[in-house]
Amino acid sequence: SQTIHQWPATLVQPVGSPLSLECTVEGTSNPNLYWYRQAAGRGLQLLFYSVGIGQISSEVPQNLSASRPQDRQFILSSKKLLLSDSGFYLCAWTSGTGGDEKLFFGSGTQLSVL
Amino acid sequence: AQTVTQSQPEMSVQEAETVTLSCTYDTSESDYYLFWYKQPPSRQMILVIRQEAYKQQNATENRFSVNFQKAAKSFSLKISDSQLGDAAMYFCACGENYGGSQGNLIFGKGTKLSVKP
Numbered sequence: 001s002q003t004i005h006q007w008p009a010t011l012v013q014p015v016g017s018p019l020s021l022e023c024t025v026e027g028t029s030n031p032n033l034y035w036y037r038q039a040a041g042r043g044l045q046l047l048f049y050s051v052g053i054g055q056i057s058s059e060v061p062q063n064l065s066a067s068r069p070q071d072r073q074f075i076l077s078s079k080k081l082l083l084s085d086s087g088f089y090l091c092a093w094t095s096g097t098g099g100d101e102k103l104f105f106g107s108g109t110q111l112s113v114l
Numbered sequence: 115a116q117t118v119t120q121s122q123p124e125m126s127v128q129e130a131e132t133v134t135l136s137c138t139y140d141t142s143e144s145d146y147y148l149f150w151y152k153q154p155p156s157r158q159m160i161l162v163i164r165q166e167a168y169k170q171q172n173a174t175e176n177r178f179s180v181n182f183q184k185a186a187k188s189f190s191l192k193i194s195d196s197q198l199g200d201a202a203m204y205f206c207a208c209g210e211n212y213g214g215s216q217g218n219l220i221f222g223k224g225t226k227l228s229v230k231p
Contacts, residue, residue, distance in 0.1 A: 034217045043118075043205055043221035044159075059218070090159060094217040101147070103209075103217045105159035 002027035006091045006106030013113055019064075019078040021109050023091030026072065031093040033074040034103070035066055038088040050074060086113045116141045118208050120222035127196045128230050134181075135191045135225050137206030145211045148182065148189045149219065153203040162204070165189065166211075193227075201229045 006023045013019060025031050032051050036044040046059045048066035056066050063082050067075045074091060091106040117140045127133035139148065150162040165173045165182050172180050177197075181190045189208075193200055203226050207219040 032217050043223045044207075044219070045221075046218055049218060088157060092159075092217060101211070101217070102161055102164060103149070103219060104161065108157050108159075110157075 002093075002104070004091060004093055004104060004106040006109060008109060009107065010110045011112070013081050013111065015083055015113055016080045019076070019081050019085070019111070021076040021089055021091075021111075023074045023076075023106055024072055025093045028072070028093070028095060030071060031095060033068060034092040034094075035074065035076050036090045036092060036105075038090065038108075040087070044090065048076070081113045083113050086111055116143075116146075116208050116210070116220040118206050118220050118222040120204075120206055120225050122225045123223075124226045124228070126228045126230060127193070127200075129196055129198060131196055132192060132194045133196055133227065135193075135204050135206075135227065137189045137191070137222060139187050139189060139206070139208045139220075141187075141208055141210070143210045147209050147211055148180075149207040149209070150178070150180070150189075150191045151205045151207060151221075152200075153205060153224070154199075154201070159205075163191065196229050198229050198231060201227055203227075 003026045034049045035047045038044045050068040064078050089109045092103050094101050119138045146167045148165045152160045152162050163173050163175045163178050177194045179192045203224045205224045206222040209219040
């Protein structure tokens with residue numbers, strides 16, 4: 001069965017520090033991968049998605065970037081964190097084969113920028 | 115652009131009773147999907163139910179069912195025989211079905227459901 005791993009679960013970082021959040025999917029090949037952010041008391045907002053290695057689409061302009069160095073690995077990064085980058089970050093995947101598509105989420109990372 | 119609106123910030127239901135959560139959406143696409151996700155205090159996003167827009171039949175998953183009114187762009191979730199474990203935030207979401215974008219969902223702001231014993 002497919003599983004998605006996301007770490008760390010909690011992260012506290014000072015303003016101006018770098019960021020690297022990692023997500024990996026097991027049990028599937030060539031998934032579509034997604035990074036969502038949930039601000040406090042809000043719904044989810046799509047930040048990036050990837051349909052293949054090295055292919056990144058950005059949905060909103062921001063201080064963050066994403067990379068997909070391997071088929072089942074998706075990384076969210078920042079060179080210098082801002083206070084506004086605080087939030088709950090969720091990685092997700094779909095099979096990408098069309099048809100009965102369902103979006104499955106990782107357990108999330110709570111990022112606090114102080 | 116797609117929008118999803120959940121007009122009920124909070125709802126409450128007695129254990130074993132039935133509750134309906136409302137959702138309206140707007141999209142210019144003809145091929146799209148609608149979802150309900152549950153987010154318990156653990157904050158894990160759990161897929162509750164999924165509906166293809168081209169299907170007239172309402173989706174059901176055990177105690178969860180939807181009332182999909184395509185013309186009205188309404189997609190409500192009915193929870194029957196409510197259980198304490200149903201207490202959570204519920205998010206309605208809409209996604210278009212093309213290319214690699216099946217996971218590009220627009221989410222509502224959520225409805226917090228409380229279940230009273």
